[in-house]
Amino acid sequence: LFATLAITSAAMLGLTACGGGNGDAGAGSTKVLKVAFNQNASHPQAVAITELSDKLKEATDGAYELELFPDEQLGSQAETLELVQSGAVDMAIVAGPLMEAFNPDFSVLNLPYVYDSPEHQMSVLNEPDITGELFDSLEDSESISVIGAYHGGVxxxxxxxxxxxxxxxxxxxxxxxxxxxxxxxxxxxxxxxxxxxxxxxxxxxxxxxxxxxxxxxxxxxxxxxxxxxxxxxxxxxxxxIPDYLVANPMVLEAFSEEERETLDSLFAESVDSELASFDEKVxxxxxxxxxxxxxxxxxxxxxxxxxxxxxxxxxxxxxxxxxxxxxxxxxx
Ligand code: GCU
CATH class of the missing domain: 3.40.190.170 (Bacterial extracellular solute-binding protein, family 7)
Structure with a gap:
């Protein structure tokens, strides 16, 4: 059921087939990247994405912004992952265990009792020296770029x-x-x-x-x-478990080197603010x-x-x- 729903809503939203809602024409226009999310708009990750979008738009002089589609509007996480792979959706937030279907090594980051605290978890997940190669492993073979991980609760x-x-x-x-x-x-x-x-x-x-x-x-x-x-x-x-912000690789390839650095550093800020707000939401x-x-x-x-x-x-x-x-x- 959700598969049909996801395709239909993707079509209705006019999502383009090759990575990036570039329905806008002309110089100076903003590229709106669609982000699929399965929880509600007040979830810490939703708030983080909204803040990230505002900062990204400002830092790139309006070249990029993110548009969040919460509440499984675009389908279940597994389905939105497929939409990202095909380029029908630009980005999605997906739970770590789903990545094991593409590379079983992701399991090591999803083990029970492997982290002592949310702070311990987040001190390793986005450390390129620890997870960089694992994240990169899905880029060419699966058309999934892992931008990084958010804390997803206990x-x-x-x-x-x-x-x-x-x-x-x-x-x-x-x-x-x-x-x-x-x-x-x-x-x-x-x-x-x-x-x-x-x-x-x-x-x-x-x-x-x-x-x-x-x-x-x-x-x-x-x-x-x-x-x-x-x-x-x-x-x-x-x-x-980690929740990953993933993107279609072609979406990120369209970024200039400077824009990509901006995205990465703003993402890192959003990871910190998401973690900081989680306890209150709990x-x-x-x-x-x-x-x-x-x-x-x-x-x-x-x-x-x-x-x-x-x-x-x-x-x-x-x-x-x-x-x-x-x-x-x-x-x-
Ligand atoms: C958590 C997690 C989500 C996941 C959900 C689930 O809320 O943050 O990414 O989808 O659990 O169990 O499905």
Whole structure:
């Protein structure tokens, strides 16, 4: 369903087929780059993109600006990734696990309990010496340029039936995950059954009983009203995934060297401001979820951490992932 919807809305918006909404003619016109986003316009990443757009427009004398399409208007993240690859959409924000389909080595950045804190996570993700080659690996083969990563919250489990305090509490429970082999294995080790699904389908799947719950940060839990139907939110703290701002390579090739440097340095600023604003949004989301009837519970984090330990060995399995893993460790 979403595939058709995405194509239709892309067509209706008049998105061009080769990287860049250049529907404008003449010197001095602004190139409007379309950015697909699956969450709402008040999400820290949406605010960051809007600020980035304003600064980019000013710094490039009006040559470039970004236009955000929030709320899955252009499709699920997996679908918008395809639209970026084909050039129908210029940019998208997509969750890290989805990148594993193109290069499994991305898994090392999506492992449970691999980061000590959001600050630790963000000190490694956009460090060219750590992630540069991995990011570049998708450019030629997959037509995906990774501009960089935003913090995407700390993920915890929430369910319809009751609190999840220890791995045994997840027995037989179907938990929605973002599609990736790492996530499937992770939920299995945590005691449950991982069910990959696009975010837009999760509410209905929980409501109809296809899922017993999901795992996500407090923003999704509150903003997509999951708090109303799976109200037991348990602080397993198992995962911090990156969200990547990706672009079609041809879009970026059209930038002059100076414009590209400007984009990169403004992006770095937006990464910092996004991280700085995340906690406040989480606090607001918790209040909203509580008002909707949700309860927040502590979980036995050490038990879950031990349960997923084998996954690190499974996924850190070649020179590339080992080198990155060591640098993540060294940055603790
Ligand atoms: C987080 C993440 C999103 C992702 C979502 C999901 O909110 O920031 O990029 O799409 O989780 O679980 O689908």
């Amino acid at each position: 993920r915890n489990v929430y369910t319809t039936g009751g609190p999840v305090e220890k791995p045994a509490d997840l027995a037989g429970q179907k938990i929605r995950i973002i599609s990736s082999d790492t996530n499937v294995a992770m939920i299995q080790m945590m005691g449950g059954v991982g069910t990959p699904m696009p975010q837009g389908d999760v509410y209905t799947a929980i409501q109809s009983g296809v899922l017993n719950g999901a795992e996500n940060n407090e923003l999704i839990f509150a903003d997509l009203a999951h708090a109303e139907i799976a109200p037991h939110y348990s602080y397993t703290q198992h995962l911090m 606090a607001e989301a918790k209040t909203k979820a509580e008002e909707a009837g949700a309860t927040f519970h502590e979980a036995d984090v050490e038990a879950f951490r031990k349960a997923v330990e084998p996954l690190h060995k499974d996924k850190v399995n070649n020179d590339v992932t080992k080198a990155i893993f060591e640098k993540i460790d060294a940055a603790r």
